[in-house]
Amino acid sequence: MAQARAADDGGAGVSAPATSQNGVGAPSPSRLAALRPRSHRRRKAVDAAIRGFSWVAACAGIAIMVLIVWEVIRRGIGAIDWGFFTELPPVVGEEGGGLGNAILGTIVITAVAALIALPMGFFGGVWLAEFGRNGRVATAVRMVANVNMGIPSIVVGVFIFAALVRPLQHYSGFAGSLALAFIMLPVMARTTEDILNLVPNELRESGLAMGVPRWRVTLGVVIRAARSGLITGAVLATVRVAGETAPLLFTALSSPYWLDGLFGPEGFFGGPTANLTKTVYDFSGMPYERMQELAWGGALVVIAAVLGLNVLMRLIFQRGKEW
Amino acid sequence: MSTLDIDVSPQATPPRGAAKAAPRGHRRLGDPVFRVVALVCGLSVAIAMFTLAGVLIYNSWTAISELGLTLLTTVAWSPSSGSYGALAALAGTAITTVIAMVIAVPLALVIALLLTELVPPRAARVLGTGIEMLAAIPSIIFGMWGLFVLVPFMQEKVAPLVTESWLGRLPLLAPGPTFQGGGFSMLTAGLVLAVMILPFITAFSRDVLLMVPRVTKEAGYGMGSTTWEVLRKISLRYGLSGIVGATFIGLGRALGETMAVAYLAGGAFLEVPRSVFDPGTTVASLIALTFNEARTELDVSALIAMGLVLFAITMVFQVLAQIWLKRARRTTGGRA
Numbered sequence: 001m002a003q004a005r006a007a008d009d010g011g012a013g014v015s016a017p018a019t020s021q022n023g024v025g026a027p028s029p030s031r032l033a034a035l036r037p038r039s040h041r042r043r044k045a046v047d048a049a050i051r052g053f054s055w056v057a058a059c060a061g062i063a064i065m066v067l068i069v070w071e072v073i074r075r076g077i078g079a080i081d082w083g084f085f086t087e088l089p090p091v092v093g094e095e096g097g098g099l100g101n102a103i104l105g106t107i108v109i110t111a112v113a114a115l116i117a118l119p120m121g122f123f124g125g126v127w128l129a130e131f132g133r134n135g136r137v138a139t140a141v142r143m144v145a146n147v148n149m150g151i152p153s154i155v156v157g158v159f160i161f162a163a164l165v166r167p168l169q170h171y172s173g174f175a176g177s178l179a180l181a182f183i184m185l186p187v188m189a190r191t192t193e194d195i196l197n198l199v200p201n202e203l204r205e206s207g208l209a210m211g212v213p214r215w216r217v218t219l220g221v222v223i224r225a226a227r228s229g230l231i232t233g234a235v236l237a238t239v240r241v242a243g244e245t246a247p248l249l250f251t252a253l254s255s256p257y258w259l260d261g262l263f264g265p266e267g268f269f270g271g272p273t274a275n276l277t278k279t280v281y282d283f284s285g286m287p288y289e290r291m292q293e294l295a296w297g298g299a300l301v302v303i304a305a306v307l308g309l310n311v312l313m314r315l316i317f318q319r320g321k322e323w
Numbered sequence: 324m325s326t327l328d329i330d331v332s333p334q335a336t337p338p339r340g341a342a343k344a345a346p347r348g349h350r351r352l353g354d355p356v357f358r359v360v361a362l363v364c365g366l367s368v369a370i371a372m373f374t375l376a377g378v379l380i381y382n383s384w385t386a387i388s389e390l391g392l393t394l395l396t397t398v399a400w401s402p403s404s405g406s407y408g409a410l411a412a413l414a415g416t417a418i419t420t421v422i423a424m425v426i427a428v429p430l431a432l433v434i435a436l437l438l439t440e441l442v443p444p445r446a447a448r449v450l451g452t453g454i455e456m457l458a459a460i461p462s463i464i465f466g467m468w469g470l471f472v473l474v475p476f477m478q479e480k481v482a483p484l485v486t487e488s489w490l491g492r493l494p495l496l497a498p499g500p501t502f503q504g505g506g507f508s509m510l511t512a513g514l515v516l517a518v519m520i521l522p523f524i525t526a527f528s529r530d531v532l533l534m535v536p537r538v539t540k541e542a543g544y545g546m547g548s549t550t551w552e553v554l555r556k557i558s559l560r561y562g563l564s565g566i567v568g569a570t571f572i573g574l575g576r577a578l579g580e581t582m583a584v585a586y587l588a589g590g591a592f593l594e595v596p597r598s599v600f601d602p603g604t605t606v607a608s609l610i611a612l613t614f615n616e617a618r619t620e621l622d623v624s625a626l627i628a629m630g631l632v633l634f635a636i637t638m639v640f641q642v643l644a645q646i647w648l649k650r651a652r653r654t655t656g657g658r659a
Contacts, residue, residue: 051441214353243463
């Protein structure tokens, strides 16, 4: 028993270069302690406990997700009717109304963000995968992109506020779009790069060997081969920001009116623009039953769209590792 | 690769999928243009971050020059009485993050173990997707759920149970001067944060455990080791740097999470919480909750400085995470 354990430990030491100092020299006191025989039954019991714990942990994680979704459905389903999608929110304290303006606003803000960030992120990813590769600049850009994905979304909101809202002296839906685009850009770039790296080099080489210019090989052959992964990545990146609230707090703000035109006080560029997440946030804190009901309805729409599209993309393309 | 970038005879046929060969002149122009467009987009990712840092510094300069380090050393945030201090918020950020990490890291590790070692791939896929779906739920939903479900639960069940028993006399559990029943508290916020970062740490840990060579693990099993022993003594040692990286990714997320904490932490900006049942705030939720009340130039500038502080803190952990993950990739030759 004791010998088996010693060999086991030695094996681990050799296989892990980072801890190889454990594998050489005189045995330390702790290593001698590890040589003490331990009861077979106890080792098995510990193992069984950990196995059991891992099942409990996984089930707890999934149970919490189901609980949250169930709670949102239970409280939100009552608010969903035709008027919910077509009407303005009621005056505080009144009945009826809906979140039509907020739903429209979220769609517009997210779509504009996608229009800005997806092409840029896509070409950025193409550059990383096809041109930059392992060069010094590309390594640095990749690092910055990875770090960028970890910037808190509230910081992005503050940034766009300081860069755009403050100088122009007014909130706007476009500012919200820019904040969301900022968040999407590194996600799309890194996703594109990862997916293009999966395309075998032979495809590129055969294209180039036939005399096709590089840009045509990339756009016509490489991208075509990676199409489904790219679509999944783009949709998931868009869906992810559609549920964001923090970047919109000081950029798009919120509005009780319909989005109207471009540059007017209710326009996309000209003034605060209603959006689903901020409206849900505001209404959920109001002490009026109808407002809270609308907030839960809005939450249900958000969660249905986000989870629905996630599941849909998975079912269509069967890519298990996308976020 | 660039040696393949040669000009060829016009009779070459393009492969299926590529459009017909363009006239020579266009082709010469196509490549450089494409390259430059791609380069500009690639660099824009990096430029975006430096712009963000620059704009935050520029806009918070009023506060930094006027208040200096007192921004970080003053406890209370109360602009109406001229007190601009982040210490309470920084403490709250640290407390909620520690609670979230203590809960989420062990859970994530054993879930990753389950997904990689204990269940067949098909079942792992289903379970894994379930956990990943947690990551897809927007933070505002976590916040609302916490507000309407978890806060009453903590206030009515958990907090009285703990604070009124002998546990309630222990430090960190004994209610402090700002105690409000324990519903809106550091613990409630920390619990929800734990659930929110769980899928991220799980995913990165799973990838790290998958990078451990099968032979190495089988050698352990061959010696009669149990699953737990192989994980602890082989996989975790082998993938240690990757696990550290995964932990930092989760840490960075917990630090910057805004909406859920804004709902649940209680929004107490004046004092450092003494216990996990006390209300408090974090830097991120402080910004979210007080931004629209900022009146003067200095108020706004100080809040932007808070954004800069948060940016700097998360940067440190994200960079550490990337360094550790990169190290893991180098030792194993895989991609984490």
